[in-house]
Amino acid sequence: xxxxxxxxPYLMEIESITEEAPEVRTFRLKFKNQEEGENFNFKAGQFAxxxxxxxxxxxxxxxxxxxxxxxxxxxxxxxxRVTNALSKLEVGDTVGLxxxxxxxxxxxxxxxxxxxxxxxxxxxxxxxxxxxxTIDKREKYKDITIVYGARTVNDLVYKNxxxxxxxxxxxNLITTVDPGGETPEWKGEVGFVPTIVDKVAPKAENTxxxxxxxxxxxKFTFPVLKKLGFADENIFTTLENRMKCGFGKCGRCNxxxxxxxxxxxxxxxxxxxxxxxxx
Amino acid sequence: MTPEKKIxxxxxxxxxxxxxxxxxxxxxxxxxxxxxxxxxxxxNASEISYNHIQTTQSVKNTVFPKIENLFRFESSQKxxxxxxxxxxxxxxxxxxxxxxxxxxxxxALDSVFNWDFKDEIYNSRxxxxxxxxxxxxxxxENCFCTSVDxxxxxVKGSDILLTPLANGTYLAEILTEQGKAIADANAxxxxxxxxxxxxxxxxxxxxxFDHSKVTENLANGFENPFWHEFSLRCIGCGACxxxxxxxxxxxxxxxxxxxxxxxxxxxxxxxxxxFTLHTxxxxxxxxxxxxxxxxxxxxxxxxxxxxxxIGCVGCGRCSRxxxxxxxxxxxxxxxxxxxVAK
Amino acid sequence: xxxxxxxxxxxxxxxxxNLVIGYENGTNGKARAVFITDPEKTGKxxxxxxxxxxxxxxxNKHEVKHYGKIAIVAPLMVMRSILVLVSECQVKKENIVALxxxxxxxxxxxxxxxxxxxxxAKIPLGNPQSDQEILDKLNAMTMEQRRAxxxxxxxxxxxxxxxxAACPMCYCLRCTVECNQPQWISAPAHPLGxxxxxxxxxxxxxxxxxxxxxxxxxxxxxxxxxLLTMQQAEEAFHMFGVRAxxxxxxxxxxxxxxxxDKENFIL
Ligand code: SF4
Ligand code: SF4
Ligand code: SF4
Ligand code: SF4
Ligand code: FES
Numbered sequence: 001x002x003x004x005x006x007x008x009p010y011l012m013e014i015e016s017i018t019e020e021a022p023e024v025r026t027f028r029l030k031f032k033n034q035e036e037g038e039n040f041n042f043k044a045g046q047f048a049x050x051x052x053x054x055x056x057x058x059x060x061x062x063x064x065x066x067x068x069x070x071x072x073x074x075x076x077x078x079x080x081r082v083t084n085a086l087s088k089l090e091v092g093d094t095v096g097l098x099x100x101x102x103x104x105x106x107x108x109x110x111x112x113x114x115x116x117x118x119x120x121x122x123x124x125x126x127x128x129x130x131x132x133x134t135i136d137k138r139e140k141y142k143d144i145t146i147v148y149g150a151r152t153v154n155d156l157v158y159k160n161x162x163x164x165x166x167x168x169x170x171x172n173l174i175t176t177v178d179p180g181g182e183t184p185e186w187k188g189e190v191g192f193v194p195t196i197v198d199k200v201a202p203k204a205e206n207t208x209x210x211x212x213x214x215x216x217x218x219k220f221t222f223p224v225l226k227k228l229g230f231a232d233e234n235i236f237t238t239l240e241n242r243m244k245c246g247f248g249k250c251g252r253c254n255x256x257x258x259x260x261x262x263x264x265x266x267x268x269x270x271x272x273x274x275x276x277x278x279x
Numbered sequence: 280m281t282p283e284k285k286i287x288x289x290x291x292x293x294x295x296x297x298x299x300x301x302x303x304x305x306x307x308x309x310x311x312x313x314x315x316x317x318x319x320x321x322x323n324a325s326e327i328s329y330n331h332i333q334t335t336q337s338v339k340n341t342v343f344p345k346i347e348n349l350f351r352f353e354s355s356q357k358x359x360x361x362x363x364x365x366x367x368x369x370x371x372x373x374x375x376x377x378x379x380x381x382x383x384x385x386x387a388l389d390s391v392f393n394w395d396f397k398d399e400i401y402n403s404r405x406x407x408x409x410x411x412x413x414x415x416x417x418x419x420e421n422c423f424c425t426s427v428d429x430x431x432x433x434v435k436g437s438d439i440l441l442t443p444l445a446n447g448t449y450l451a452e453i454l455t456e457q458g459k460a461i462a463d464a465n466a467x468x469x470x471x472x473x474x475x476x477x478x479x480x481x482x483x484x485x486x487x488f489d490h491s492k493v494t495e496n497l498a499n500g501f502e503n504p505f506w507h508e509f510s511l512r513c514i515g516c517g518a519c520x521x522x523x524x525x526x527x528x529x530x531x532x533x534x535x536x537x538x539x540x541x542x543x544x545x546x547x548x549x550x551x552x553x554f555t556l557h558t559x560x561x562x563x564x565x566x567x568x569x570x571x572x573x574x575x576x577x578x579x580x581x582x583x584x585x586x587x588x589i590g591c592v593g594c595g596r597c598s599r600x601x602x603x604x605x606x607x608x609x610x611x612x613x614x615x616x617x618x619v620a621k
Numbered sequence: 622x623x624x625x626x627x628x629x630x631x632x633x634x635x636x637x638x639n640l641v642i643g644y645e646n647g648t649n650g651k652a653r654a655v656f657i658t659d660p661e662k663t664g665k666x667x668x669x670x671x672x673x674x675x676x677x678x679x680x681n682k683h684e685v686k687h688y689g690k691i692a693i694v695a696p697l698m699v700m701r702s703i704l705v706l707v708s709e710c711q712v713k714k715e716n717i718v719a720l721x722x723x724x725x726x727x728x729x730x731x732x733x734x735x736x737x738x739x740x741x742a743k744i745p746l747g748n749p750q751s752d753q754e755i756l757d758k759l760n761a762m763t764m765e766q767r768r769a770x771x772x773x774x775x776x777x778x779x780x781x782x783x784x785x786a787a788c789p790m791c792y793c794l795r796c797t798v799e800c801n802q803p804q805w806i807s808a809p810a811h812p813l814g815x816x817x818x819x820x821x822x823x824x825x826x827x828x829x830x831x832x833x834x835x836x837x838x839x840x841x842x843x844x845x846x847x848l849l850t851m852q853q854a855e856e857a858f859h860m861f862g863v864r865a866x867x868x869x870x871x872x873x874x875x876x877x878x879x880x881x882d883k884e885n886f887i888l
Binding site for chain 2: 647648649654655674679682683685690777780781782785794807808811843844
Binding site: 004005006007008009011032051053054055056057079080083094096214215235240241242244245247248249250251252254255257259262276277278279 | 349350352354358359361363364391392394395396397398399400409501527528529530531532533534535538540542543547550554555557558559561563564569573576577579580584585
């Protein structure tokens with residue numbers, strides 16, 4: 001190609017597909033062009049534009065951590081036009097990928113602290129990257145607690161990893177399902193994520209909280225964290241505004257003076273307090 | 280470079296147009312057709328309008344057309360191939376007879392398409408663009424360039440700025456290297472200037488508001504009842520955004536048949552209800568007053584803050600195009616006087 | 622005009638309605654829509670030949686619906702649009718007070734929408750004469766000429782959707798052009814995408830268009846887009862004998878089946 005073009009994606013091959021939950025799938029992707037793969041650097045928190053040629057582009061985070069080289073993973077739920085097209089693909093098929101875009105979780109600044117991850121539903125994927133990233137550097141962090149909730153037991157994603165985290169003595173995993181979503185065998189908690197956070201009452205001292213989930217869950221989790229004594233600048237979240245370009249041109253993700261695709265998707269609660277609630 | 284001044288008469292002006300066209304440039308010039316004046320590619324010199332106040336659409340079409348090919352894709356047994364656009368085929372374009380507001384808009388577009396990520400498609404068009412501006416000797420109630428730091432004779436953005444003088448000739452201010460190259464290649468069409476003064480022929484456009492006051496009020500006016508009151512009339516179409524020389528919201532769409540096709544960029548507007556709609560059904564800007572506020576805030580608060588330009592050149596096109604008389608000037612004047620709690 | 626202002630004032634004062642939608646003097650000599658909640662401000666209301674916008678478009682707007690009971694200044698096209706919207710369950714008839722405007726500009730007393738139905742029944746309906754004249758010319762052309770005419774017009778369209786936004790009957794939350802599973806028609810504003818969308822829009826308005834002409838007036842590119850739906854209004858009348866906006870009962874030509882419907886157009 002003579003001149004590069006920021007809209008042209010990398011071509012990726014689907015190496016494997018994991019069915020995570022009803023309508024939720026993870027693709028493991030590898031670069032068709034090895035050189036492109038070697039030059040592709042990203043950090044936890046960043047996202048990409050994934051596409052099917054003819055089916056359009058859609059935004060998801062990169063769900064695998066940068067500490068695992070050689071592949072990228074993305075997890076999506078089949079809802080719109082693009083995710084429908086993606087769902088029809090099989091191992092060996094081609095996916096387009098542009099990125100990485102956006103800012104990062106400042107995990108280096110978090111060293112020496114406790115980490116509290118709180119995720120709801122399909123929002124574990126945006127967090128999985130940073131969770132694995134910090135687990136892969138486990139010695140740098142103190143306690144790691146993960147509170148993860150979904151509507152039903154069946155809707156929990158990354159079931160294998162949840163098991164692995166569960167079994168590790170150096171990770172405190174708390175899973176929960178909404179009331180009515182439990183099965184007779186369910187051993188985890190039952191209740192909405194904010195309620196469970198309240199019940200578990202993690203200590204705020206020297207702790208960073210990272211919250212991802214549907215807007216309603218986020219809205220009710222923040223006050224719980226505040227009550228527990230978390231300062232606004234120690235609460236992180238990712239915004240899921242609609243995006244198209246991913247690089248600050250199409251205007252779609254503009255909220256106040258911020259562009260979620262450039263200045264985000266990672267924001268602290270103190271930053272959110274200073275922008276209009278248009279997310 | 281130091282600007283030079285020359286004179287060109289009406290007959291020579293047509294010759295300059297034909298000469299630029301003959302040199303292989305695609306000419307983008309205003310024509311009166313369908314009961315309005317609008318830019319077209321390659322009209323005949325005789326068709327060009329020199330007495331309109333404003334064209335319906337802006338010059339942004341030359342660098343940010345309503346549909347832009349981003350790349351093509353082809354599928355075969357072996358997989359998918361991506362075909363980049365052929366940048367060598369991007370045409371040379373001369374914007375002919377654009378008013379100073381339009382010419383000034385390019386710098387805002389340059390900034391949006393180049394902050395951080397460089398948009399090669401935009402830049403490839405922009406690099407092959409020359410702008411021959413035309414000062415305004417008339418204006419109407421919708422024009423407000425002087426309130427946004429421009430004026431009917433601003434040179435900003437033009438390679439050559441023409442000003443129609445009282446004696447029927449034109450003062451040509453040659454402002455850039457590119458403008459000089461055009462003037463030099465057509466040197467016989469120009470004569471020397473004799474200290475002609477353009478100020479006396481320029482349209483008088485009164486300054487209507489202080490834009491920094493508007494920006495200041497907006498910073499504290501997000502929750503003001505103003506937005507509801509002033510936008511009840513707005514029907515949420517895309518007319519204002521599409522005719523605006525600075526609005527650049529876009530959508531990305533695929534078009535294909537049997538695995539072969541193209542990815543496109545097409546105009547979009549923050550005023551449309553579906554613009555920010557999430558797949559989940561959640562919409563951060565659910566109602567029209569929020570979307571209207573976004574349009575004004577983006578231009579007069581967010582862009583000054585982030586990109587260091589005002590997202591408006593005062594061309595008045597949005598006011599003229601709006602089917603329901605949402606007049607931007609009226610609103611900006613009201614915003615300047617808005618009582619906001621600090 | 623005084624009667625209109627007086628009536629609007631009374632309605633607001635007595636809290637019969639919470640909002641009056643009418644026309645006021647806009648900028649640069651234009652008339653435009655105004656929304657009045659304060660009885661003292663009803664003096665802004667005007668009615669003259671510049672008042673052409675079909676105000677019924679606001680009845681479906683989220684922020685306007687919010688007001689509950691609404692009085693609306695209603696020349697014939699608005700009356701007819703209200704009847705269509707009621708018949709299609711888009712507005713509740715008990716929420717609307719029509720401030721009827723007669724052909725001579727005088728205020729009509731409409732105690733209920735049933736009276737509006739009776740009034741409309743007495744008026745000869747059809748397309749405005751000037752538009753019908755253009756349609757007659759177009760209809761006299763050969764198919765090729767007509768196609769060329771429309772191709773030339775529609776090619777310019779940049780899909781700002783002002784025509785759709787101006788029309789009271791175009792209230793779908795997701796227009797076919799925005800449905801993408803599957804993508805029925807191309808979204809981009811290229812000649813084919815434009816033709817596809819306008820044909821679909823025209824079909825969707827067949828038998829529902831009240832010939833107000835607002836879509837055409839809204840178009841910033843002066844595309845006479847209203848001629849398409851107006852032509853269909855006539856077609857629907859000739860085939861099914863009904864005109865849109867004459868009754869609050871659901872009998873839109875294309876969505877109602879009657880045993881005696883003509884079938885000769887079915888290929
Ligand atoms: S906002 Fe309106 S007046 Fe300002 S540049 Fe855009 S079209 Fe012109
Ligand atoms: S201000 Fe006018 S042109 Fe802009 S969206 Fe509203 S109605 Fe359309
Ligand atoms: S003329 Fe146009 S705006 Fe009026 S009802 Fe018919 S389609 Fe709608
Ligand atoms: S108003 Fe005109 S330009 Fe806009 S979508 Fe309708 S026909 Fe096209
Ligand atoms: S996604 Fe386009 S500006 Fe952010």
